[in-house]
Amino acid sequence: MTLEELNKEYDKLQIKYGAEELDSIYNGGCTRNPDVCFVFMNPTGRNIASLKSWKGPKSPWIGTKNIWNLFYELNVIDEEIYDNIRNKKGSEWTEEFARLVYENVTKHKIFITNLGKCTQVDARPLKDNVFINYLSLLEKEIEIVNPKVIILFGNQVSSIFLNKKISVSQVRKQLFIKEINSKNYNCYSVYYPVGNGFFNIDKAIEDIKWIIKNNI
Numbered sequence: 001m002t003l004e005e006l007n008k009e010y011d012k013l014q015i016k017y018g019a020e021e022l023d024s025i026y027n028g029g030c031t032r033n034p035d036v037c038f039v040f041m042n043p044t045g046r047n048i049a050s051l052k053s054w055k056g057p058k059s060p061w062i063g064t065k066n067i068w069n070l071f072y073e074l075n076v077i078d079e080e081i082y083d084n085i086r087n088k089k090g091s092e093w094t095e096e097f098a099r100l101v102y103e104n105v106t107k108h109k110i111f112i113t114n115l116g117k118c119t120q121v122d123a124r125p126l127k128d129n130v131f132i133n134y135l136s137l138l139e140k141e142i143e144i145v146n147p148k149v150i151i152l153f154g155n156q157v158s159s160i161f162l163n164k165k166i167s168v169s170q171v172r173k174q175l176f177i178k179e180i181n182s183k184n185y186n187c188y189s190v191y192y193p194v195g196n197g198f199f200n201i202d203k204a205i206e207d208i209k210w211i212i213k214n215n216i
Contacts, residue, residue, distance in 0.1 A: 003026075006026075007026050010134075011023075023051070023052055023119065024117045025049060025059065025060055026117060027060065027112060028113075031145050033145075034147045035110065035212070036216070038110065039115055040153050040154075041114060041126075041192070042126060043117070045122065046063065046064055047064065049062040049098065056094075056095025057099060057102055059098065059102055067193070067194050068082060070194075070201055070204065084097070111147055113138070118130065131156065142185065149186045149212075151190055152188065153204075155189075162176050172203070172207055174189070175188065190204045190211075
């Protein structure tokens with residue numbers, strides 16, 4: 001199975017779990033042996049790539065700001081790109097600029113995805129069973145991409161992906177092993193750094209820097 005074939009499966013689940021007026025958001029960045037795979041929760045309509053009129057990459061966090069502060073602090077995007085993001089309103093992102101951003105993410109050998117690809121109009125919480133329906137597809141996605149290390153954001157994503165109850169505050173910098181099709185992947189759980197979790201962004205940055213230093 002290819003990433004493009006997976007996208008078709010994600011689109012089927014968008015019809016079931018997402019907003020009917022919005023498209024799925026898939027992934028973006030380095031798709032061949034990246035150093036790091038970041039796994040977030042699910043996209044919202046703030047991502048302008050979810051608009052059906054958008055013909056550019058359907059990648060996470062397009063047209064948003066705060067998460068790029070974290071990526072810049074982690075040195076996974078260049079300063080010039082970061083400055084351009086800070087100076088743009090969400091509606092000012094063009095398809096060409098989104099491609100440039102993700103070319104820069106790719107250069108830094110980072111892959112960005114979500115456990116759930118179903119775009120909601122807002123940041124309403126999703127039940128575990130919705131994310132569970134995406135889990136096998138994400139596992140195939142990771143098998144195709146083959147990252148060196150997987151970083152999971154937040155308790156819910158971590159618990160579902162690792163199939164055990166996770167409280168991020170109790171497992172900081174703790175290694176978990178996830179087996180996918182007979183291959184073991186190093187995984188870590190970190191604080192979710194946006195929305196209500198923004199006050200934990202410094203802890204997320206600290207832990208991710210440590211994880212990268214000790215795994216890459």
